[in-house]
Amino acid sequence: MDIKEQRLSFIVNEIITNGQVDIKSIAKKLNVSQMTIYRDVDDFISSGVVRKEKGVLKSSDSFSLEYFHDVRANLSLNAKNKLVEEAGKLIKPNSIVALDDSTTCIQFLNFQNYLEGTTVITNSFKLVMGLSRNPNIKVISVGGRFQKTTGSFVGLITENTISQVPSNILFMSSTSLDGTKLYTHDEDVFRFKSLFMQNTDQKYYLVDSSKIGKKSLNIQADLNEFDKCFFAGPKLESHFLSKIQKKKINYEFFKVKN
Template sequence: MAKSKAKTSLEEEHSDADSKQPMKAEERRQQILSMVQSQKTVQLDHLAKELGVSRMTVHRDLDLLESRGLLRKERGGATAESSLLFESNFHFRSQTDESIKKELAQAAAELVEPGSAIMLDDSTTTLMMCDHLEQIENITVITNSLAVCERLRGSSNVQLIVTGGNYSDTHKSFSGLICEQALSQLRSDWVFMSASSVIDNRLFHQDQEIVRVKRALMAASERKALLLTSRKFKTRALTQFADLTEFDKVFIDRQLDEATKQRLNHSRIDFDLV
């Protein structure tokens, strides 16, 4: 009987040890990414404690995730928030101001007429337009966005043209020479796009490759529409790609502060509050 009890005790101890096996490296990095995206900013010490690993291990994981463009490493931790040089990854951006983006997208989609050709950039705001485009007959959608392609590929009313080029998982889109050359050979009635930042009536983005694509989209379109959440007037990015005056329609959500409204009106920027 004593041997049986001892055996049972050993089996339980072995079972507990198995249950405490450390998670695989890629699983750990996915958990780090989930924590950063849900909390926006996470301290390194907190990550090490939650995951049961050393600070050095967390450092290495953060370096790798940053190299993939999935987060931004900062002193003492990591953040999903954008900066001058870093744009938040697609998944994080798609969950930010989602209801506001849907309202902007609905207003912008009203400009699209049956039988027209339009261009959509790779922003998460213009992606929201896809829900409304499926209800408009016989339209052509040209895009560098894989996310738009995935959303519209089964729509019988949409002729879908995807530029191709160098693929970025951070943006879920294509850029580069192939993309720009494809756009130079096409023409659309409208282009719909967004920006990472608005500074003194000028539009900015962190990635110079994306900037080149946005300029190519604008050059290939008869008319231009811009969709902006009011948050974009409080953020910063590195490279200018356009001025607000270059757009025929500008849609901004109603949370825009009064001082910015007055400045836009003083600059004679025509914009619609949605």
């Protein structure tokens, strides 16, 4: 990451953890001017996912990081790696494995041994480039229009390819989860994730705890649509546990530090 990306990563993590950050305080911590902080988060404010109120940056009701892929990729890495490490054990040889473009599934680059002997279908540019270097993994890129903000291929060509290539097992995540509902901000992302879910035998949801308790524009799915859900992070709040247990969601939680 460059210096600006490091600052953004820190700011976003603070907003996720506390719901807001004081601009004067964060500028002092990062040893930069308040104007630098404003410039750093200008895209956040313009997109409506962050509000500026009297020297404070607050997460909006539709707080989503889909538009800041490079920032998200460096958040909650311990949790994301743990999710992939555990969920990846479900992969069987000769399977067709579908991986979405989430920054969680990108961590499969660190666990390629799970994917050796399989065929991977994905719309993630980083996964295509990284996995294609492994001679023991067959990679199907769904192609389509490249969307820089999510680091993935989207659009009609992407959707047509996904609908024509069924998979045995799907791993996916989302940018927000409230109760048992998964949310997606971007309509293109919503469509290809829906097609991935429709065209697979088994579905597994992977999410770090920082995304729980947040909403976005579109309800993508309910946790009960997945064969199993994997959560990781410092802890799961009791009210969230109560909801998923009441709906008898099949889940597993892994306690890790951020």
